Amino acid sequence: DTGVSQDPRHKITKRGQNVTFRCDPISEHNRLYWYRQTLGQGPEFLTYFQNEAQLEKSRLLSDRFSAERPKGSFSTLEIQRTEQGDSAMYLCASISPATGGYNSYNEQFFGPGTRLTVL
Amino acid sequence: AQSVTQPDIHITVSEGASLELRCNYSYGATPYLFWYVQSPGQGLQLLLKYFSGDTLVQGIKGFEAEFKRSQSSFNLRKPSVHWSDAAEYFCAVNTNAGKSTFGDGTTLTVKP
Numbered sequence: 395d396t397g398v399s400q401d402p403r404h405k406i407t408k409r410g411q412n413v414t415f416r417c418d419p420i421s422e423h424n425r426l427y428w429y430r431q432t433l434g435q436g437p438e439f440l441t442y443f444q445n446e447a448q449l450e451k452s453r454l455l456s457d458r459f460s461a462e463r464p465k466g467s468f469s470t471l472e473i474q475r476t477e478q479g480d481s482a483m484y485l486c487a488s489i490s491p492a493t494g495g496y497n498s499y500n501e502q503f504f505g506p507g508t509r510l511t512v513l
Numbered sequence: 514a515q516s517v518t519q520p521d522i523h524i525t526v527s528e529g530a531s532l533e534l535r536c537n538y539s540y541g542a543t544p545y546l547f548w549y550v551q552s553p554g555q556g557l558q559l560l561l562k563y564f565s566g567d568t569l570v571q572g573i574k575g576f577e578a579e580f581k582r583s584q585s586s587f588n589l590r591k592p593s594v595h596w597s598d599a600a601e602y603f604c605a606v607n608t609n610a611g612k613s614t615f616g617d618g619t620t621l622t623v624k625p
Contacts, residue, residue, distance in 0.1 A: 398556075427612055436517075436603050436615030437557070450610060485556060489611055500611050504549075504556040 398505035419488030515540040519616035534589040536604030545607040
């Protein structure tokens with residue numbers, strides 16, 4: 395399977411615990427995005443990387459959230475001291491550069507998501 | 514800042530009937546527009562995209578969408594709906610960084 399993969403698919407945790415999610419993008423894609431999707435809403439942008447560099451973070455990404463992409467391949471998203479409001483689906487997507495560089499119409503390939511439930 | 518509005522939260526159609534899902538966007542520059550479909554518990558699958566050229570774009574699974582700049586709309590259509598089309602549909606607009614702003618989605622129910 396050469397698609398975007400995410401692990402775990404489901405995570406149940408108690409309030410106050412730390413959790414970490416992993417995303418493996420398509421191998422030749424050097425741009426990677428994280429989104430959060432709550433029930434009844436569309437995905438909301440959290441952050442993105444080009445190779446190992448984190449280029450933008452949304453205001454949604456509080457200081458309890460941290461994302462890394464240490465070798466420019468897989469990425470991790472960690473949430474510290476989880477709160478019930480963190481319960482959501484966390485989606486990862488990757489894109490490859492079009493000829494001549496990135497453009498707004500590059501297709502994003504999404505992983506299946508990690509569903510987090512905070513009790 | 515860009516935004517996307519999907520006015521219909523939920524739509525029900527009979528199998529074999531035609532379908533139109535509405536999408537309105539707000540973006541200062543040339544919009545790059547997408548429609549995705551999401552089945553329960555799954556990620557997003559791209560149906561089609563528009564960035565220039567012919568304003569009527571064809572996608573997978575028999576879907577098409579029409580870009581109307583004057584109305585800031587990018588409505589999704591299908592002439593004959595199948596039961597397997599039941600899912601949630603999201604319209605999105607991209608920025609130059611490639612990140613997407615999504616609408617809140619329309620849930621499609623298909624009656625037999």
